[in-house]
Amino acid sequence: xxxxxxxxxxxxxxxxxxxxxxxxxxxxxxxxxxxxxxxxxxxxxxxxxxxxxxxxxxxxxxxxxxxxxxxxxxxxxxxxxxxxxxxxxxxxxxxxxxxxxxxxxxxxxxxxxxxxxxxxxxxxxxxxxxxxxxxxxxxxxxxxxxxxxxxxxxxxxxxxx
Amino acid sequence: xxxxxxxxxxxxxxxxxxxxxxxxxxxxxxxxxxxxxxxxxxxxxxxxxxxxxxxxxxxxxxxxxxxxxxxxxxxxxxxxxxxxxxxxxxxxxxxxxxxxxxxxxxxxxxxxxxxxxxxxxxxxxxxxxxxxxxx
Numbered sequence: 001x002x003x004x005x006x007x008x009x010x011x012x013x014x015x016x017x018x019x020x021x022x023x024x025x026x027x028x029x030x031x032x033x034x035x036x037x038x039x040x041x042x043x044x045x046x047x048x049x050x051x052x053x054x055x056x057x058x059x060x061x062x063x064x065x066x067x068x069x070x071x072x073x074x075x076x077x078x079x080x081x082x083x084x085x086x087x088x089x090x091x092x093x094x095x096x097x098x099x100x101x102x103x104x105x106x107x108x109x110x111x112x113x114x115x116x117x118x119x120x121x122x123x124x125x126x127x128x129x130x131x132x133x134x135x136x137x138x139x140x141x142x143x144x145x146x147x148x149x150x151x152x153x154x155x156x157x158x159x160x161x
Numbered sequence: 162x163x164x165x166x167x168x169x170x171x172x173x174x175x176x177x178x179x180x181x182x183x184x185x186x187x188x189x190x191x192x193x194x195x196x197x198x199x200x201x202x203x204x205x206x207x208x209x210x211x212x213x214x215x216x217x218x219x220x221x222x223x224x225x226x227x228x229x230x231x232x233x234x235x236x237x238x239x240x241x242x243x244x245x246x247x248x249x250x251x252x253x254x255x256x257x258x259x260x261x262x263x264x265x266x267x268x269x270x271x272x273x274x275x276x277x278x279x280x281x282x283x284x285x286x287x288x289x290x291x292x293x294x295x296x
Contacts, residue, residue: 036177038174079268114253136240150254
């Protein structure tokens with residue numbers, strides 16, 4: 001039996017490899033950890049683990065002084081995850097980030113603005129909201145997935161980026 | 162204990178994002194590229210999270226209050242409106258453009274030497290603008 005598998009590699013117009021490996025096991029396990037974190041935060045703080053909420057509630061003009069320390073601590077937890085991962089495994093899984101600064105900065109602006117306007121992001125609506133069987137979160141999740149699909153389609157097939 | 166538990170929650174969330182592959186914007190965009198180089202992994206991330214969170218929330222809320230707070234802070238709004246859909250729609254456009262959402266972007270700051278910091282900066286600006294408009 002040969003272990004060699006021939007796969008066609010799909011390149012975009014800048015000759016970058018677009019394909020990523022399908023990782024059901026590690027994605028499921030990583031998802032379970034995200035869920036565990038959400039349950040921990042609910043059990044200890046009684047709060048929804050929505051990252052956009054955790055960040056935006058400590059921003060002006062309405063800074064939530066009561067939640068400020070907890071939000072900062074959660075964000076520090078996120079920030080030390082990478083370095084701790086590196087200490088244990090010696091490498092960080094590869095990341096392919098757009099090198100188009102106009103795209104990256106507009107993406108950030110839209111994500112931040114949209115998350116606050118829509119009261120949540122992938123974690124708040126997509127994980128915590130769906131787990132609570134919230135209709136609002138279901139509508140939000142379907143909406144952002146739909147506009148995400150359309151955006152990537154236009155970006156790759158029409159703009160060729 | 163309160164301090165440590167929140168810090169560990171953030172850490173576990175971040176480790177989950179790294180393990181799941183969500184910190185790779187290309188993987189996220191491939192999940193959204195149904196008709197191209199589709200990578201369904203992200204559905205497994207969401208599935209894995211919900212499998213734990215759904216029974217977890219149910220069990221936790223059998224308590225009268227959380228360990229270190231006065232009550233459970235659960236969003237009460239039930240009906241969906243144009244603001245929710247507009248916000249989620251705009252969020253999705255940005256998510257597709259950059260392949261990044263707030264959690265993976267923040268987690269990546271400490272391990273990336275690329276444009277993610279610019280994304281995080283403009284994301285915070287976007288949040289500020291929305292908060293000022295909504296005030």
